[in-house]
Amino acid sequence: MTGPVNPVARVGGRFRLLVVADNAVLAIHSLPEAGSVTIGRGEDNLIQIDDESISRRHAILHVGPVMTIEDLGSSNGTKFRDLTIEPHAPHELGVNELVTLGSLTVIIQGRFTPPQTSRIATHDYFQARLEEECSRAERTGAQFAVLGIRVSGVASESAVVEALMMTLRQSDVLAKQGERAYELLLIDSPRDQAELVAQRLLGCLEAVNAKATHVVVGYPDDSRSAYELMTRIVGGGDETAAGDDLIIAEQSMRDLYALISRIARSDLPVLILGETGVGKEKMSRAVHQYSPRASHPFLAINCAALNDALLESELFGHERGSFTGANTVKTGLLEAATGGTVFLDEIGDMSLAIQAKLLRVIEDGEVRKVGAIKSTKIHVRFVAATNTDLETATEQGRFREDLYFRLSAATLVIPPLRERPNEIELLASRFANRASMRASGSAKALTPAALAMLKRYSWPGNIRELRNVIERAVLLCGESSIALEHLPAEKMRGTFVRAPTNNTGTDAGTPEEDRAAPDRAPPDLGDERARILGALEKAGGNQSKAAALLGMSRRTLINRLEEYKLPRPRKGRSTRA
Template sequence: MRRILIVEDEDIIRSALRKLLEHTGYEVSDAGSVDEAERAFDLQQFDLIISDLRLPGAPGTELITRAPNSPVLIMTSYASLRSAVDSMKMGAVEYIAKPFDHDEMLAAVESILSRKSAPVDLATPEVAADGTAAGDPARHMFGDCDAMQQVFTLIRKVAPTETTVLVQGESGTGKELAAQALHQLSPRAARPLISVNCAAIPESLIESELFGHEKGAFTGAVSARTGLIEAADGGSLFLDEIGELPAEAQARLLRVLQEGEIRKVGSTQSRKVSVRMIAATHRNLKAMTRTGEFREDLYYRLNVMQIRIPPLRERQSDILGLARRFLERQGKRMNKQGLNLSPDAMQVLERHRWPGNVRELENAIERATILCDTDLITPSLLDLDSDGGDFAIPQSLVEGDHAPTTTREPDTANDLSLEDYFQHFVLENQDRMSETELAQKLGISRKSLWERRQRLGIPRKKTPSN
């Protein structure tokens, strides 16, 4: 069983994270500070250390040097996200921003542990028994259908080059997995892959986060900071949901692609960088260029090689194969090996529309595994009918038209569905609450709030520029 150490001074966060990881099948220990952790445990015995950045006494990054053989994942608030870049440069294997949702944390933990158990020899890529390289997309993404095989072929061809890649697909299709495969199969695999969700960073901070800033560049800039693009120098930069970049950041990014150089906010000097750019979006960028939401010149710089990840509803033959893989994985995590899908459950899975794509399928299997008391997964355990089985993604969202959808007026408060409640709450409170406050009140992460806005067509209120 994998051993994980949590170092976090907030009791509520430490306790919740411990329960999450123990429920998933990990052996977990915890401490409230770096010194407490070192006194109580042999740090070298842990397969992973998850630490808050700011702790009483020594910072969480101190664990990188005190436990050189254990990977360290740094947790940081959005307000201190710039410090996470320095953490990566000091040797942290990954950072995750607070508040985070459970799926985000578990995915990061699994990714780190899988890399630790199967290190890649960069001079001679590791080859599995089936002949695929360690970074090969077929080892990270499942897909037997023709559409996914074409995706794998494209990734294998373009990965060894320096070509900029635009990955397109709906939320939950696996765009980040494609980016990871592109990086791991490239000559840059020895250097970092920095992943940035452009929608998850406040608009007022996006330029500083990407390009860095000089001391005194703006109020609160008490010291110079390195940007995420500079942190990816020599490696790859994955810009997820690039369609959400504001106009000023788009212009700066264009210069990076054209000239290979960055200029920090508040600086008069430029610096050369060597970064392989991988961008992803669920929006129609070409349609956005016609409305002026996205720069046309930047679109053509990004769209050198386009890889489209098909939605799950177009991969009918892959549904049961994916479900069985997720069932096996969840069974191992929860010590419930030997679970199987009933014939009725298989029919339900194949008939479902899958608006949430592969992510929705994985969540349904995880839910059923938790609830299952026998060795057979039945339709009732999947609970797909009540989870929007007939929901179809509005074509307007795919085409880039984000006009708000019409919401039905409930007869009484008791008639509010979860989606109705979400729309009602956001529209009623977004004028007086920030995105962070809205997410906290709803009990979800900022990323989940943004994704639901996109799915339901709820526009984000624009704040007036100073």
């Protein structure tokens, strides 16, 4: 049997090997950063274990990015997870896993590193550790979580890092993701525990005057892929990915993307509803990227941009000579996307004739080119989007009810930007930074008055309009910060989301008062129920006009009427409380 515990060498790599018997540590051996380490009773082994159950050359440990152990034909064998491993067949093992050599147990552990004042890693190191943790969890069935945090406010970076470090354990990994953005790897923490950690972190940040938004994803609940986990916390990797401009700072959007991650695993068609500019195509890409089809094509087409003949040719393809100008065979989008996802944008503008053909494709899983005799089998996932009320369209005979039911198997409704106020500042800052980088200038900040104006505006064009406004402001402001004079203030003042006017016809949000006190905080939105009643009164009971006055979609207005138990009025008649 081995004697007293050996001193741990101060050289070597990140790992050490413990020899254990009868619940007591008999020896501790430092392991190199990489290489092969022989284990046995003989003196010629790098790790000598003087025990009768250990052969002279018992096993060899291969240390590197992937760690393996190999039995060398020992007398009493080597066991891993209670199974005897075959001689000379390397078996992969991870940190803290138990291996039985003869009658002894050996454990590989990570070295303890004393706490440091700053323990923030690079993004590249974080990605490598995340991949390593995914591999370990796949082998052991462990759970862990990844946390993304985006910080705003006046706190310095050192104060932010110190606040984050106060809550983290030594085993957790904190890295810099980008400007005022951080990523954390919470080892052996299920998703629900990670949410509690996130709340403690937000409390620590608030104590140093730093506001923050966060996203938590868990392994294996949300994904088993390191790439997908990173995509979900950073919002995608490139300009065409689903996460471009993706900022999630509202619970409604967090719930929506959690739903997407579940829906994406199936082949159900998805219908995405939302106003113009809310990001319907980006959400459709998220459905594709989170699905098993992510490695296959994602093809999109705008149904409103083409006439019937062109749309039919683009979707279904055509044979040579099937019509004037068809000089070659054309493969349609539906056939080209087989195995992947087809995104049909503005499907509410598709004609009834094309709707009938699309329905047949969805039901039969076959597509026939224009002018062809035979059909071709396809296997695609359909995602459709529209900013129109398809329920009303079906009632009016403008959209096929059977197609609507097939497409709406899973429906996602994206709230407009005015209902996601916490995201306006974050989006505006991102757009300003990107526009500044394209212009080879320094990052542009927003003055308090400009930011207040952005938050008060109703954004009928949603994220697309916000991007255009900020990009214009970056060009106008030169080297200074973005101020009120760089925004289309007159237009924006005319479409505030605010409480109805009082009996004198004036309120705290008049353009004259805005000019006099531009730094005033945005006014209280007031009683929404009263605003709805006022808008319906002005619109004479016309719900579409009332919705436009309120800066919301007709569907949102209908939902509010139901929420406040207000009867839906007939045209020409107002609703009274």
